[in-house]
Amino acid sequence: MEKKQWNRRDLLKSLGVAAAAAPLAASSPANEMSAGRSSIQDLSPYPEKRDRKPGETIKAIVVGAGSRGWGAYSSYGLKYPDELQVVGVAEPIPYRRERMSKAFNIPEKHQFTTWEHVFELPKFADAIIITTPDDLHYGPAMAGLELGYDLLLEKVIAQTWEECNDILRLTEKKGAIVAVCHVLRYNPYFRKMKEVIEAGAIGEVVSVQHLEPVERIHMSHSFVRGNWRNSKKSNPMILSKSCHDTDILRWLINKPSHKVSSFGSLSLFREAMAPEGSTDRCTGGCAVEKDCPYSAIRLYKEQRGWLQHLNLEEVNDETILRELKDGPYGRCVYRCDNDVVDHQVSNFEFEEGITAAFSMEALTHYGGRRTRIFGTEGDLFGDEKTLTITNAITGKQDVWDARKAMKGSSGHGGGDHGLVHDFVRAVDKKDASLLTSTIQVSMESHLMGFQAEASRLEGGKVMEIKLQG
Ligand SMILES: NC(=O)c1ccc[n+]([C@@H]2O[C@H](COP(=O)([O-])OP(=O)(O)OC[C@H]3O[C@@H](n4cnc5c(N)ncnc54)[C@H](O)[C@@H]3O)[C@@H](O)[C@H]2O)c1
Numbered sequence: 001m002e003k004k005q006w007n008r009r010d011l012l013k014s015l016g017v018a019a020a021a022a023p024l025a026a027s028s029p030a031n032e033m034s035a036g037r038s039s040i041q042d043l044s045p046y047p048e049k050r051d052r053k054p055g056e057t058i059k060a061i062v063v064g065a066g067s068r069g070w071g072a073y074s075s076y077g078l079k080y081p082d083e084l085q086v087v088g089v090a091e092p093i094p095y096r097r098e099r100m101s102k103a104f105n106i107p108e109k110h111q112f113t114t115w116e117h118v119f120e121l122p123k124f125a126d127a128i129i130i131t132t133p134d135d136l137h138y139g140p141a142m143a144g145l146e147l148g149y150d151l152l153l154e155k156v157i158a159q160t161w162e163e164c165n166d167i168l169r170l171t172e173k174k175g176a177i178v179a180v181c182h183v184l185r186y187n188p189y190f191r192k193m194k195e196v197i198e199a200g201a202i203g204e205v206v207s208v209q210h211l212e213p214v215e216r217i218h219m220s221h222s223f224v225r226g227n228w229r230n231s232k233k234s235n236p237m238i239l240s241k242s243c244h245d246t247d248i249l250r251w252l253i254n255k256p257s258h259k260v261s262s263f264g265s266l267s268l269f270r271e272a273m274a275p276e277g278s279t280d281r282c283t284g285g286c287a288v289e290k291d292c293p294y295s296a297i298r299l300y301k302e303q304r305g306w307l308q309h310l311n312l313e314e315v316n317d318e319t320i321l322r323e324l325k326d327g328p329y330g331r332c333v334y335r336c337d338n339d340v341v342d343h344q345v346s347n348f349e350f351e352e353g354i355t356a357a358f359s360m361e362a363l364t365h366y367g368g369r370r371t372r373i374f375g376t377e378g379d380l381f382g383d384e385k386t387l388t389i390t391n392a393i394t395g396k397q398d399v400w401d402a403r404k405a406m407k408g409s410s411g412h413g414g415g416d417h418g419l420v421h422d423f424v425r426a427v428d429k430k431d432a433s434l435l436t437s438t439i440q441v442s443m444e445s446h447l448m449g450f451q452a453e454a455s456r457l458e459g460g461k462v463m464e465i466k467l468q469g
Pocket of ligand 1: 063064065066067068069090091092093096113114115116131132133134136154155156181182183227240308309412
């Protein structure tokens, strides 16, 4: 692809869609900072702009054929079979294993009920796609690396910093390609934000204010009733939900963070908050079920939302009700074994005195990250719909509409398929530099999360973030 040097003037021209297009400010050293990247016009979602992959089709084994393994990543292979072929699957739930096997014609000898069996055979593919629950990342990652596989590894890398380091060391020993699924780095909206900063459009970054509004129902589904509810079974919220945010902050600021202080707790979703007359399950004769915003009967049976994590081979009223009576998603949100926080604030200090204030707020009626970035020559605001860049001297604004770039794309605004697109090329060429979310760079943002949690548990004590040791 032809490289083009472009600067702030090019950038603002290419944003192009502002209602009141701004006169361009006089150039300054920061304005003229050019990123040496291809034109901003190239930032449409990957599949639309993909170059044909030269070389062989990448063969992968999917370990954990649930929502991510099937919906987010294998779907790339169904769409682009010349690039990715799934040749093995490990999945204990029969219909999910069969769904994958049928779609990719996987021979019976390569259909497994659990990840361990994959590694009893000699290597039979290029890569392992690890999309098991968080507590089952370490095992298949280490076993896969040992046998010489490359990995597409779902975040969180592992449950402890020590385990993350084990995976990193083995990756480097084996010279493997390991992509961590920080899919936001492959999403056009965040890519545009990074390009704007790198072009010097707001001067030098001084500070960032970043909000992750999880949204109440999402919280109740994933972090109260669901797989990420308990920090021992999965990870603390700052990692399981917010490793994307620490990663985006580290990526946008492009400098290491040295210190963090964090506060947060679980306020709403605990037994002390349970309304009078509520029962252990929404189907158990709960007196307030009809008025409860978290009624599982309304969310799952009537609205048919969030069904991808329920164990449902067939979706109908009867099967959903059966799941709600016996499974985790029918439980009262005030009476689960959840312990992850529903609000947390973390302050990070980066090199050169740059600061970032990050809030994870579960109790919102809306989702979509909000980010404000303050620079020496202007500021930027984004809400995953639009990006607004304001010039400090003229006060004029440029607005870029992210919705157009993300229309019709895969999950995470195109980030899911964007990641696989880069991964298959990195594996094909044995070149990790074709990825932006290697395990090497992801370690740093994971450590930011581990240290933020350590700070929270120690009442907000300032923690150092040091990669070595
Ligand atoms: N990158 C992202 O934005 C993103 C988003 C959501 C989830 N995730 C991560 O992806 C991973 C999977 O999440 P999900 O939403 O797909 O969950 P899921 O429950 O839908 O899928 C996990 C699958 O693993 C299977 N499994 C369980 N034990 C297994 C075993 N021993 N061997 C093989 N398979 C086994 C389960 O049956 C299930 O089908 C998690 O680590 C999660 O944190 C990442």
